[in-house]
Amino acid sequence: MEYSNPKIPEGINTTVEHPLKEFFILSVGILGIIFCAVIILSLAAEKLAVYVPFKMEQDLIPEIWTQTKPETETIRQTREYLQSLSDRLANYMQLPDDMEITVHYMDEDTVNAFATIGGHIFIYQGLLDELDSENALAMVIAHEMAHVYHRHPIIAMGRGVVIGLLLSAIAGASGDLFVSQIVSKTGMIALLNFTRDQEREADITALTTVNGLYHHVAGTNDLFRALMATHDPESIEPPLFLSTHPLTQDRIDALVEYARKKGWDAKVDLTPIPQYLR
Amino acid sequence: MLLTTLEYVPGKTINKHLGLVQGSTVRAKHAGKDIMAGIKNIFGGELKAYTELLQESREEAIERMKEQAQATGANAILNIRFSTSSITQGAAEIYTYGTAVILE
Amino acid sequence: MEAYLEIIIFFVLLTLGYVFGQSLEKNHYRSIIKRESQLRSIPVIASKILPEEFLPCQTEMVSGNVVISVDYFKKFVAGLRSIVGGRMASYESLIDRARREAILRMQQEAKRLNADYVFNIKMETSSISKGSQNSIGSVEVLAYGTAIIIEKDAVKQTPPKVSISGNDAAAINFRTT
Numbered sequence: 001m002e003y004s005n006p007k008i009p010e011g012i013n014t015t016v017e018h019p020l021k022e023f024f025i026l027s028v029g030i031l032g033i034i035f036c037a038v039i040i041l042s043l044a045a046e047k048l049a050v051y052v053p054f055k056m057e058q059d060l061i062p063e064i065w066t067q068t069k070p071e072t073e074t075i076r077q078t079r080e081y082l083q084s085l086s087d088r089l090a091n092y093m094q095l096p097d098d099m100e101i102t103v104h105y106m107d108e109d110t111v112n113a114f115a116t117i118g119g120h121i122f123i124y125q126g127l128l129d130e131l132d133s134e135n136a137l138a139m140v141i142a143h144e145m146a147h148v149y150h151r152h153p154i155i156a157m158g159r160g161v162v163i164g165l166l167l168s169a170i171a172g173a174s175g176d177l178f179v180s181q182i183v184s185k186t187g188m189i190a191l192l193n194f195t196r197d198q199e200r201e202a203d204i205t206a207l208t209t210v211n212g213l214y215h216h217v218a219g220t221n222d223l224f225r226a227l228m229a230t231h232d233p234e235s236i237e238p239p240l241f242l243s244t245h246p247l248t249q250d251r252i253d254a255l256v257e258y259a260r261k262k263g264w265d266a267k268v269d270l271t272p273i274p275q276y277l278r
Numbered sequence: 279m280l281l282t283t284l285e286y287v288p289g290k291t292i293n294k295h296l297g298l299v300q301g302s303t304v305r306a307k308h309a310g311k312d313i314m315a316g317i318k319n320i321f322g323g324e325l326k327a328y329t330e331l332l333q334e335s336r337e338e339a340i341e342r343m344k345e346q347a348q349a350t351g352a353n354a355i356l357n358i359r360f361s362t363s364s365i366t367q368g369a370a371e372i373y374t375y376g377t378a379v380i381l382e
Numbered sequence: 383m384e385a386y387l388e389i390i391i392f393f394v395l396l397t398l399g400y401v402f403g404q405s406l407e408k409n410h411y412r413s414i415i416k417r418e419s420q421l422r423s424i425p426v427i428a429s430k431i432l433p434e435e436f437l438p439c440q441t442e443m444v445s446g447n448v449v450i451s452v453d454y455f456k457k458f459v460a461g462l463r464s465i466v467g468g469r470m471a472s473y474e475s476l477i478d479r480a481r482r483e484a485i486l487r488m489q490q491e492a493k494r495l496n497a498d499y500v501f502n503i504k505m506e507t508s509s510i511s512k513g514s515q516n517s518i519g520s521v522e523v524l525a526y527g528t529a530i531i532i533e534k535d536a537v538k539q540t541p542p543k544v545s546i547s548g549n550d551a552a553a554i555n556f557r558t559t
Contacts, residue, residue: 001292001293001294001295002293003294003427004422005422006297007422008350009349012346013346013474013478014475019459022459022463022471023455170309178392178458179461181392285431298428300481302478303469304470304474305468306463306467306470307467308466308468361506361507363509363521365476365509365521366460367464368464369460373505375428375503377429
């Protein structure tokens with residue numbers, strides 16, 4: 001009996017293919033598929049979410065928002081001022097009857113304002129500090145109200161649920177932390193297009209509303225300009241308002257152009273902001 | 279190529295032992311099947327997708343082992359064993375090995 | 383900005399993983415092939431039954447193990463691969479290297495014992511740290527078998543027996559090394 005250990009050729013138990021080739025095919029393919037899936041699901045969510053009755057949206061909000069909280073005189077005064085401004089704007093926005101806007105005032109330094117489900121709008125003192133006139137403030141509130149009017153918060157929520165499920169399913173299957181991060185980042189980038197479109201839509205509605213209230217559009221871009229000027233877009237931490245509201249020069253230009261086309265006046269004295277907002 | 283888990287082939291003489299030959303492969307199913315298997319996991323029962331995955335992998339591992347044996351000039355593989363390990367989540371790693379021999 | 387930083391770190395890790403992983407793998411394969419040809423004199427056999435002509439002989443258990451880690455690049459590609467399914471080429475070479483290295487270490491131990499053959503080899507593969515998503519992907523291979531040390535003096539005195547029971551009876555090509 002002869003025993004020997006002959007040489008076995010290489011490459012039988014391994015795949016002979018350049019690793020970079022596999023890398024490129026897989027990453028381009030997968031990211032492309034995710035991108036498309038996110039866009040398709042977003043469109044579907046957008047079309048379906050508007051059929052959710054506003055009443056149901058109101059039922060979804062946490063109870064704490066609707067409770068009356070103890071507040072100081074200044075806070076109450078500020079909140080009521082913001083609420084009345086929003087009520088005045090609501091007359092010019094043709095909000096459906098059941099769509100009720102509640103303004104919440106947050107006495108915090110965060111430079112932010114946002115709208116959420118159930119017609120609740122949050123405005124922070126940090127943002128008020130950046131404002132020079134009531135017109136600029138009206139633009140911010142009208143912008144957030146326009147989000148509610150266009151049902152953006154519920155659309156975002158529906159989309160968030162659907163896409164969150166999709167992405168976590170895909171990411172879970174990969175079993176690798178960084179792959180799942182890349183997957184969710186791609187999803188976010190795909191979503192960004194939608195948020196940009198929503199911002200534009202809200203901007204135009206807000207501008208129309210502000211023009212309805214004041215019969216001019218002066219000062220509406222002041223806040224955006226001020227934020228752009230004081231905060232370097234490359235800085236590590238931009239104001240929160242800018243990260244939730246992707247703001248570009250294009251957007252300001254679009255607003256100016258829209259007002260010009262409509263023949264709305266942009267050079268009028270501004271309404272001053274009440275002193276207690278300082 | 280004769281494959282067997284026996285130490286010898288009844289009625290045949292082994293002319294030459296050619297050492298160890300091995301075949302292995304690592305394979306995964308696509309995310310959709312993983313998700314379905316995850317759902318199936320709630321109810322229990324056979325996970326068809328994974329049965330299929332392991333079977334495909336095993337066949338490929340055997341193919342590769344046979345290829346190695348052919349390269350050494352053997353005409354049979356004796357004493358074949360399998361082992362399965364999970365190198366990463368959702369992927370099956372199948373390994374098979376045996377002794378390549380030349381039968382009379 | 384933070385997002386850019388993350389992307390940069392990711393690409394740096396990926397590049398590092400690719401460059402170092404590939405060069406390590408290349409060097410490892412080169413060394414495996416070299417040592418395999420050096421140790422070819424000790425055949426590794428999966429059979430359990432010893433031919434009687436080896437008697438008298440000493441037996442000794444020998445084993446070799448190795449833990450090899452996957453590089454960042456391979457791990458990432460494997461992660462992508464598990465989404466679409468199919469053959470995970472990046473892990474195949476890893477496990478192939480680990481197996482061959484473990485067998486080589488076992489053979490080296492056999493060589494130290496002046497063994498002539500290793501019989502009844504068995505392999506054990508386990509992944510040490512899997513499960514949690516961020517853990518290190520690595521594979522452990524243990525190869526073990528029985529080293530056969532033929533007592534040379536004894537062998538030389540007895541001429542090789544031809545009539546052995548069973549199937550291995552005929553055609554014994556006896557080696558004395």
